[in-house]
Amino acid sequence: xxxxxxxxxxxxxxxxxxxxxxxxxxxxxxxxxxxxxxxxxxxxxxxxxxxxxxxxxxxxxxxxxxxxxxxxxxxxxxxxxxxxxxxxxxxxxxxxxxxxxxxxxxxxxxxxxxxxxxxxxxxxxxxxxxxxxxxxxxxxxxxxxxxxxxxxxxxxxxxxxxxxxxxxxxxxxxxxxxxxxxxxxxxxxxxxxxxxxxxxxxxx
Ligand code: HEC
Ligand code: HEC
Ligand code: HEC
Ligand code: HEC
Ligand code: HEC
Numbered sequence: 001x002x003x004x005x006x007x008x009x010x011x012x013x014x015x016x017x018x019x020x021x022x023x024x025x026x027x028x029x030x031x032x033x034x035x036x037x038x039x040x041x042x043x044x045x046x047x048x049x050x051x052x053x054x055x056x057x058x059x060x061x062x063x064x065x066x067x068x069x070x071x072x073x074x075x076x077x078x079x080x081x082x083x084x085x086x087x088x089x090x091x092x093x094x095x096x097x098x099x100x101x102x103x104x105x106x107x108x109x110x111x112x113x114x115x116x117x118x119x120x121x122x123x124x125x126x127x128x129x130x131x132x133x134x135x136x137x138x139x140x141x142x143x144x145x146x147x148x149x150x151x152x153x154x155x156x157x158x159x160x161x162x163x164x165x166x167x168x169x170x171x172x173x174x175x176x177x178x179x180x181x182x183x184x185x186x187x188x189x190x191x192x193x194x195x196x197x198x199x200x201x202x203x204x
Contacts, residue, residue, distance in 0.1 A: 042144055043189035044161050047182045051164075051173030057114075057121040058107050059171055066156065066167040073156050073166070080159075081146070084136040088123050091115045126172045127163070134204045143193055161186075 065071045074080055079087035095115050102108045114121050129135055144150070144158050156167060164175035176182065183202065187195035196202075 042148070042193065043186065045176070045182055045186035045189075047177045047185070048164075049175055049177045051126075051175045053171050053173060054124050054126050056124060056171065058110050062166040062169045062172060072153065073159050074152070080137040081141050083138055086137050091120055126174050127178060129178065132203055134202055 065076075066073065076089040076093065077086040078089070079085055091111065091114055094111055098108050098111060103112070111121070141155075141158070144161075145152065145155055150158065156165075159166070162176050162178060164173070166172060180202075184197065187197055191197070
């Protein structure tokens, strides 16, 4: 457990930031209507973020894939249920459809070029926590989806807790703060599900 005590290494300036973040988080919690219940008995986190467009090598329209064509989030983000990261799908997965679908469209021509050249499109990160924060998709999805027999075809509702409604986005944006107040607020609201409040759980 030698390298575990990361929060102890954070300097004084960080602590000030933390105290502020904590205070804001607590104020937000007090002001928020207590326990906004979703369709099932998990309290959704509160808070929004003013997301910016991130310039991607190809503008990837989540709306067309998710809303218009009903493709499940986890069909593309396959690692979400079994690892820390959700993962970005390889071009081969895109080409399973786009060898034949919309081949005349400029963006699909560009995609095909990446495929032919055997170089993955250099997707840029939209969400990126600082390195001193520990987060894992697997445990959250296990607890929030699989352990509760929540229908997997509706998993996007749970992804939306932390990522907003990708199904309506023409370009992926960060629309939830994903800061400490956001995470801790949800952990407090879902304490009975085992969400930890200990600093070291999130700051290894
Ligand atoms: C057809 C495949 C596909 C489907 C279906 C899909 N995605 Fe994506 N997703 C991608 C690709 C490709 C990217 C990278 C490009 C980008 O960030 O715009 C991405 C990016 C993202 C990002 C931003 C990643 C980052 O860098 O932080 C999030 C969050 C995300 N997807 C969530 C979802 C959710 C939630 C759903 C279901 C509502 C979904 N995706 C469905 C392919 C897909
Ligand atoms: C399961 C099939 C499927 C997969 C997998 C898939 N797509 Fe698509 N994609 C579609 C369909 C259907 C459309 C809508 C085509 C149309 O409007 O004619 C589309 C549309 C698009 C468009 C918009 C084209 C335009 O200009 O109108 C882009 C860009 C795109 N896909 C990129 C990707 C990328 C990148 C991946 C891999 C991360 C991917 N797609 C994976 C089915 C798929
Ligand atoms: C409890 C909050 C939470 C939930 C629920 C959640 N995510 Fe994430 N997601 C995050 C955070 C935080 C990051 C940034 C991680 C980092 O930077 O280390 C992230 C990053 C991502 C990324 C970028 C690549 C990666 O894995 O780092 C994708 C894609 C993504 N999430 C997709 C999804 C999908 C799809 C779902 C639903 C199946 C989902 N997420 C559910 C919090 C969440
Ligand atoms: C929807 C509410 C919710 C949100 C939002 C949320 N969590 Fe959690 N988190 C949980 C629950 C519930 C658990 C308990 C899972 C379990 O023990 O099975 C948990 C567990 C964890 C764990 C413990 C994992 C382990 O190894 O035991 C960590 C670390 C964690 N969350 C970090 C974060 C971070 C960082 C964020 C913000 C980016 C975040 N969480 C956002 C509900 C949430
Ligand atoms: C549920 C997860 C979670 C728990 C529990 C948690 N933190 Fe954090 N903490 C975060 C996240 C996420 C950030 C990153 C905030 C950001 O990027 O804006 C953070 C940031 C910080 C920072 C840096 C602040 C800054 O301004 O950069 C410090 C210091 C910190 N936490 C200390 C603590 C202490 C002390 C505790 C215990 C009282 C604690 N944290 C508990 C998730 C957590």
